[in-house]
Amino acid sequence: MTAADPPLDLSALRLDAEAAVAEIVAGLEDAILHRLRKRGAVVAVSGGVDSSVAAALCVRALGPERVLALLLPESESSGETADLSALLVEHLGVDAVTEDITPILEAAGCYRRRDEAIREVVPGYGAGWRSKIVLPSVLGGGRLPIFSVVVEPPEGEQIRARLTADAYRAVVAATSFKQRVRKMLEYYYADRLDRAVVGTPNRLEYDQGFFVKGGDGAADVKPIAHLYKTQVYQLAEHLGIPEEIRSRPPTTDTYSLPQTQEEFYFSVPYEVLDLCLYALNNGLPAASVAEASGLASDDVERVFQDIEAKRRATAGLHMSPLLVEPVPEIRHP
């Protein structure tokens, strides 16, 4: 780092919360009422900070009577998800519908297909076992990133096994039914009530492709996709989101064993990733993040490389359907 480089810390990510909320509220109102010409919003809430903030912003923009919260649990959702979602609904004063999606997932073969794939690498895996997929941290260096499955028998210790590429793809394809079934129901209610579907990704998820195409990646408007995770927490505090929700660690709530977003996808804590992404986006050197975060410069460089690698690997998730010939009469407003 040179003398000219500004010091970097999380304060660089601090927002003028009042102004940020006003900007998003105006943007939501314009998007939903004027550009999409819908009567309100449907937001699937998970008891996490992102969907809570998105729902609260919709309430500010449209009023609670125009916001429907959907609670879409399944048999492997944590109990905390239901409790915190109910807390949010009460806090916001919005209407809510709960639909248990387990029967749809069973009919689609979500659990069966996933379990068959896990048995490719852990033959004894079966009823009563729990599982999750993990990726090693990029910090500390050395290892190439490869996915493993961690399984836990009903009575026994956790076992970790390296996945095959085929088993990994099969597990992810099967579990993605969860996000896609939820989105199907979100659009059912949106169509039924003439409302827009509000997506809830933050900037890390959006930038790094941490979403399922046709699942949580689908939405009519994504009001917090430009906000770093740290900024989402800041807005959550400003909007008065209950402390129980704000203090919950980011979770995928997709696998039957508790799994953080860090161990499944991001490889580093969100505070570190926020700083690294901010630095990369603003042309700041690795040394500036190293000083602020206490990481080694080599580790910061590895995170930079991992960010770029994930952008490349997930570029297709952001693409609209590609046309062989343009249809010039159809333009997005």
Next chain:
Amino acid sequence: MTTSDVTGERAAIESAVRRFITETFPLGDSGFELSGGDSLLEVGVIDSVGVLELIEHLESTYGFRIPDEDVLPENLDSIDAITQYVSQRLATAGEGSRDGR
């Protein structure tokens, strides 16, 4: 094994590895030429799942198990590195069999 045998074996491994990578992982830009020293992850040829696929291919083709501690950039992140790693593993296995191990 003579020096020319070793050189020939390395060339065969390098050729087979390059063929597997270019045939398995779409390179995207049709004008892109993958050099032996290019980082496969950095240039975007493979991702985390691709690393698994590469490991499985090497294990099944060359008949050895790649332990997690060997899954390092210096062993598997370029065609040159893979060629070197596979050559070393095969040489080690060959010495073991000659020693009656």
